Amino acid sequence: MPSGLYLRTEEHIKHLRVVNIGRHHSSKTKARISETLKGHQVSNETKTKLSGLTPWNKGLTKETNELIRKMSEDKKGKKHSKAHREKISEKMQERKARDGYMNSPKAKEKISRANKGKHLSPKTEFKKNHKVPQEWREISRESGKKFAGEKSPHWQGGKTSLADRIRHSFKYRQWRSDVFTRDDFTCQDCGKRGVYVEAHHIEAFSDIIEFNDIKTREQAINCEELWNINNGFTLCKDCHNKTKGV
Ligand SMILES: [Zn+2]
Numbered sequence: 263m264p265s266g267l268y269l270r271t272e273e274h275i276k277h278l279r280v281v282n283i284g285r286h287h288s289s290k291t292k293a294r295i296s297e298t299l300k301g302h303q304v305s306n307e308t309k310t311k312l313s314g315l316t317p318w319n320k321g322l323t324k325e326t327n328e329l330i331r332k333m334s335e336d337k338k339g340k341k342h343s344k345a346h347r348e349k350i351s352e353k354m355q356e357r358k359a360r361d362g363y364m365n366s367p368k369a370k371e372k373i374s375r376a377n378k379g380k381h382l383s384p385k386t387e388f389k390k391n392h393k394v395p396q397e398w399r400e401i402s403r404e405s406g407k408k409f410a411g412e413k414s415p416h417w418q419g420g421k422t423s424l425a426d427r428i429r430h431s432f433k434y435r436q437w438r439s440d441v442f443t444r445d446d447f448t449c450q451d452c453g454k455r456g457v458y459v460e461a462h463h464i465e466a467f468s469d470i471i472e473f474n475d476i477k478t479r480e481q482a483i484n485c486e487e488l489w490n491i492n493n494g495f496t497l498c499k500d501c502h503n504k505t506k507g508v
């Protein structure tokens with residue numbers, strides 16, 4: 263590449279962005295660039311120029327923009343390196359200390375909207391509930407002692423039923439996930455897809471427990487009738503509420 267200055271048209275810059283996706287500088291080149299930029303200050307003129315500019319990707323999505331689509335394809339399945347993740351986490355902590363949050367309220371809303379109706383794979387859901395750092399576990403064990411059972415502000419007279427406990431088990435999440443997958447996450451009543459879905463029991467969960475005289479978690483886990491996916495189907499929240507008479 264010639265080292266002198268030459269004018270790039272906007273088209274040219276766009277083209278360069280597209281062809282350079284997925285390409286990386288060699289470590290030798292990176293070191294050279296870093297050396298060149300050391301002590302380099304961005305001139306005030308450039309700063310003003312940059313501050314007034316709209317980000318190049320504002321309002322673009324991978325559906326409407328070729329470049330974004332390519333970038334997204336390129337990133338698919340790639341994980342950040344450990345060092346990079348630590349860097350991100352550090353920056354997030356800095357922001358939290360400075361602004362009092364990691365994600366702005368607006369960003370939070372966006373994330374929550376994007377996650378509605380999504381269910382993690384059973385493997386991830388399982389992990390999510392079990393991967394607790396050792397020191398947290400110790401803290402919670404300590405505070406658990408203080409607030410266990412009747413001492414807890416949430417104590418409701420020991421009325422957590424077996425059915426409730428089963429509903430929080432891994433096996434239950436697996437059953438639900440199997441029902442959703444079979445129904446392709448589509449409400450079997452109104453046909454909506456991509457909305458928050460729930461798994462409806464044809465035969466009530468608590469009835470099966472009663473009829474089979476299930477008294478323990480182990481008995482529940484071994485009860486085939488409880489885990490038959492033909493006893494469930496996918497409903498959106500509205501249609502599910504209708505079945506409950508809400
Ligand atoms: Zn529905």
